Amino acid sequence: METISQVLLGAFSVYVMYKFIRSLRLVPNQYAYIVERLGNYQKTLGPGFHALIPFVDKVVYKQDLREETIEVEPQECFTKDNVKVEVDGVIYLSVMDPVNASYGVTNYRYAAVQLAQTTTRSVLGNMELDQTFEERAAMSREVVSVLSEVEQLWGIKVHRYEIKNILTPRTVQKAMERQMTAERDRRAIIATSEGVKGSKVNDAEGMRAEIINISEAEMQRRINEAEGQAEEILAIAEATAKSIEEIAGALAxxxxxxxxxxxxxxxxxxxxxxxxxxxxxxxxxxxxxxxxxxxxxxxxxxxxxxxxxx
Structure with a gap:
């Protein structure tokens, strides 16, 4: 009986020693520990050494304050034109308020992923398939906007959301490939026709410029001949007048x-x-x-x- 009492006393001593050791906490940098006293929130421990009251204080949550990358699993969505697509993404967030992150939501990571998925489904439901590939940035902004509404309540900050892949069924991919091929052929035909049109326009403008140059040259030639004849007539008239003046002077x-x-x-x-x-x-x-x-x-x-x- 005495041996059992000694064993129990020894075990109790070890337990008490363990509790005293556990009451001494060293919090790493970029971490926050949530302490409860008798089941109620007591304080938040920042980086450094802290001593708690054994058997009374208890660290119940350890929050990492660094930015986290959370994978959003692929999910099936339907676009506005009833095409099934599979979408996945990545959320970048960090804990800003350790208390709200601990007590405001059961699991803020799981909650953020679920809210991002439901928002993505809602946004895709208002877009046609062609728009989903062009409006990725708009979809990401919409998800971040919805998550920002619960940031204060959940004690987190969503920095950005990126859509990784938008996968379509193979039949839809083949149809899109045929459409893109037809679009490229159409652009090639338009480019060829525009080139032919530009060539003909250039030829016509060249011929027009040539005709204008020839006509202007002919006009200038006639002007020069007319000016030459006028100068010749003027010179003859001046010479005749001069000779008449000289004759009149001689007669005088x-x-x-x-x-x-x-x-x-x-x-x-x-x-x-x-x-x-x-x-x-x-x-x-x-x-x-x-x-x-x-x-x-x-x-x-x-x-x-x-x-x-x-």
Whole structure:
């Protein structure tokens, strides 16, 4: 009997020693320990060394404050056009309030995954199949928005949600491949037709530019010829006016009239000598015996008239 009492006493001593040792806690960095005293929340232990009251205080939760990566298992969803797809993803979150993460929800990891899955199903149900591949970012934002509504209650912070895969049945994949092939063929045909159209437009513009250049060159040539003729006429007129002015000035000089008459007489005689040179005819004035009278009445108009009569 005494031996049994000693064994029991020894076991009790070991248990008490164990409790005293367990009351000394060393909390690692980026961890938080939730302590209850007689079943009620007492305090939260941060990183460092802490001493608790044996048999009274108890560490009931150990929360990791680092960012966690939680896999969202694949689930079957139906799109707006009744196509079954399989979607999975990843949630990135961290504990911000250890107390709410411990008492606000039974298991915040499981709860976050379930809420992400239900939200994904709801979002996909409002999209057609083609949109699901284009609107991944919108779907992720919607899931994060829904999870943010329970962040304070659950004591967590959802940083982001990423959709990993959107898998469709093989029959749908084949149909999508045929559609993409047809779309690529259509784009190739359109690109070829646009190239032919651009080539014809360029050829037409080139011909138009060539015709315009030729017409402008011809117009410039005619303008140049007209300007040349105008300059020639102007030069002749200026020369004629100048010669007339010089003749008038010479006539105004002393003995100018006699010099002009002498020159006209010489021209008159040259005209008479030239007329009929190639023929067997001799042309004489109508009154050759009165040479002085002829010379006195001689004028440039008479010589011109004689030229016309001859």
């Amino acid at each position: 000089q002393p003995k100018g009239t006699e010099a002009m008459r002498l020159q006209l007489s010489e021209q008159y005689l040259d005209v008479l000598s030239g007329l009929g040179r190639d023929e067997n005819n001799v042309i004489l004035p109508k009154d050759i015996s009165n040479y002085d009278a002829i010379m006195e009445g001689l004028s440039l108009g008479e010589i011109t008239a004689n030229k016309k009569e001859s």
